[in-house]
Amino acid sequence: MEPILAGDRDVIIAANTASGKTEAAFLPIATRLVEESTGDALALYISPLKALINDQLSRLEPFFAQLDLPVHPWHGDIAASRKKRFRAHPRGVLLITPESLEGTFVSQGFYLHSVFRNLMFVVVDELHSFIGTERGRQLQSLLHRLEVAIKRRVPRIALSATLGDMGLATEHLRPGDAANVHLIVSKGAGQEIKLIVRGYEEKRPQIEPPEEAAGNSSQTEQGEAEDAQVDSATAAIGNDLFKTLRGSNNLVFANSRRSVELYADLLRCRCEAARLPVEFWPHHGSLSKDLREHVESALKDRNRPATAVCTSTLELGIDIGNVKSVAQIGTPYSVASLRQRLGRSGRRGEPAILRVYIEEPEITAHTSPIDALRTELVQAISIVRLLLAKWCEPPNPAGLHLSTLVHQILSLIAQNGGITASQGWKVLCRDGPFRGVEPDMFARLLRGLAAKDLVLQASDGVLLHAPLGEKIVNHYSFYTVFLTPEEYRVVAGDRELGTLPVDRPLQENCLIILGGRRWRVVRVDERRRVIEVVRAAGGRVPVFGGQAGCLHDRIRKEMLAVYSDPEMPAFLDSKACELLLEGRDNFHRFRLHERSVMRCGSDSLLFLWAGDRVVDTIAVQLQALGFSVMNQGLALQIADIEPRLLLRRLGEIIAQGPPDPVVLAESVSNKLSEKYDGFLPDDLLCEDYGCSRLDAHGAWETLKQALQRPERT
């Protein structure tokens, strides 16, 4: 409490979920608010989730009511009348999202000083979820602009899970003065963990059904045959989940929305076949708020058991009551995420339980070397080993975030009714969070924005919105800095089920599974972007779209260690042991312990044992030289070249020294990935892409190491 009571410094409190971080921050804050003689003291609480604001409101409101201080929730679902009440008399605690705070800057710019003049503290919840992201950079900028507006520094109190490098967290909270951030990290003894990794092998039918028949079955009543689309390993995992989890509360993390729907449907069918009430429900970001809240309340209800099959929606801190165990289907992609998921299990004093289910394909004469290495299982084992070693990915702090800088320039103009170029640079870059941007780059950016009709310069030098800039800022979609795909709404009668991406619209009469139920599409309204469905007996799981992930260097290095290590991890079941032995045998049979390149038909496979940023960079280097490259994750497949020749070409690449990331970026065709990237001039887009997506130095070091294990035949 002391560092917060002092009221003169920034503090980070790092501890696991449900360990009392909120109370640790708000008890001393309440003391200081009550002591303030004007009675109008204000604290600002910022949350990445609306659901978290609703949770915190129910905990904080009764407490602050005893002190005669109001608590105001503020996000997109809060009534305008309630927001007006706060604006009329800003005091107490304001619970808000970064986007709604952005909205206040844009629409109340001139009154910002009067709204926040009595601000005493800023609390940032789930700080780790902001670090290294566009949204995190936006929040840093808003907090800095807030201090500029009220002309004084306000202590920042951040709440965080104990993840990765705490040095990055202090730098994020107070850029430029991280050394003076007071760090409080929980040394909790750590819970006992019960852990098993289970292996499954898919048995393919001897005769593959013709593709056409498989494609048509979704549009005919033949889709009714239960489990028709499920392979033997999936069915076996479903059976084991049903037997193990039935009767208690659990979370089942599947890696994709598609697989969530698949398992939720499978488990519901099992319940119905056994004439039991359904206790397994799907939960992911494409389901409507209504369906998701139903699952959340089923988890909190102590009178009947409920298990949610979910994506990372249930990973962050919203309150879902006690959960007995956590299951993970398929390999996780990061240690940080697995750790968060594990943290969701285990009642007070009881061990946390984690079961990992891994499916591997049957090996035949046609199996690719990558599959023969059992990579899913080995990746899962590596991530579990790193979890047990208490390692965790640091977020990637590199990146200019120019898309978000474009956004903040437009927002700053709206707030002040216009700014000069030098004011803008000082507020956002010299003193604000965009420190990598020098005056020259800022000027190039402004000229680019003028060329795209976003800003214009008045005769007195003041920057204003140009017509397109004006239009963008005045629409509510401006407040978010992250990009979201356009989607169709899926509706059954007057019930909203969820959404599906626009690039894969469904045809009429096709059968789908959504929300753990089966539906037939009766109408697709292209104009209103609505898909109408009715209940059906059959269905198949839709494709939701989405982006590829990014595996950290350390995980691929650990995979190499798992292949080389003769020891069998204690946490594997017998099938997983068998599959790991097979993977290790093939690793040695391919002689990957002593070489980096192997032949695969007329192609070569290049094994780099490095993270995705490095592998992607090397793929770009090879493509720039005219090679046809396919990224297989664990290896790059380079078409029509034999290993010896490839090694010679790689030697030439190394001899040229570390590549220039900006030059490499020029050869990448689609670099638009962030919301306002489309407004950047080409040279700046390449600089941004080169430093955030590519790792030129890492690529050079990795290639040098790879060539120390040459092909010897």
Next chain:
DNA sequence: GACCTGCTGCGGGGTG
């Protein structure tokens, strides 16, 4: 070869 997050101001019409 994956996931997640967020959103204003207004006019029209009904209710107390």
